[in-house]
Amino acid sequence: MENDIPDGDQELENYEIATELSEDDKHLLDMIQQLLEPCDRITYGERQREVAAKLGKSVRTVRRLVKKWEQEGLAALQTTRRADKGKRRIDSDWQQFIIKTYKEGNENGKRITPQQVAIRVEAKASELTG
Numbered sequence: 356m357e358n359d360i361p362d363g364d365q366e367l368e369n370y371e372i373a374t375e376l377s378e379d380d381k382h383l384l385d386m387i388q389q390l391l392e393p394c395d396r397i398t399y400g401e402r403q404r405e406v407a408a409k410l411g412k413s414v415r416t417v418r419r420l421v422k423k424w425e426q427e428g429l430a431a432l433q434t435t436r437r438a439d440k441g442k443r444r445i446d447s448d449w450q451q452f453i454i455k456t457y458k459e460g461n462e463n464g465k466r467i468t469p470q471q472v473a474i475r476v477e478a479k480a481s482e483l484t485g
Contacts, residue, residue, distance in 0.1 A: 380432045386410060387424050387432075390417070452479065 376384065386406045394402065407414045423431040443450065456475050460467025 376429075376432060383410065383420070383432055384429075386417075387421055390421055449476070452476065 386409060390399070390402055390406060403414050403417055407417045410417065412420075420431070445453075453472060453476060457467060457469075457472050460471065
């Protein structure tokens with residue numbers, strides 16, 4: 356019989372039990388519970404649109420959230436935070452090069468696209484490593 360808990364050397368840290376929800380997650384739970392109450396198709400569609408509007412999401416996203424709730428339960432509602440949120444993922448020297456290239460490419464009536472900037476960045480990287 357298969358079980359979801361990893362064997363021996365695999366890390367157990369990835370498995371956590373949802374014990375506390377943030378205010379946003381509680382709000383989301385309330386919205387999903389509204390959709391789980393029995394009703395006819397027309398009313399359900401109206402509820403989906405209302406919930407989507409209240410959450411600032413599309414109806415499709417709301418459907419996905421309900422499906423995830425049905426599959427995973429409470430764990431589905433816990434929002435994950437990116438570890439790198441607010442941190443730059445590019446070296447400041449490269450960032451300055453990209454901005455400089457873009458600005459220079461758009462002076463005096465010239466126009467450079469982001470794709471053209473990317474090509475110049477690739478060429479500069481090849482030059483430095485080559």
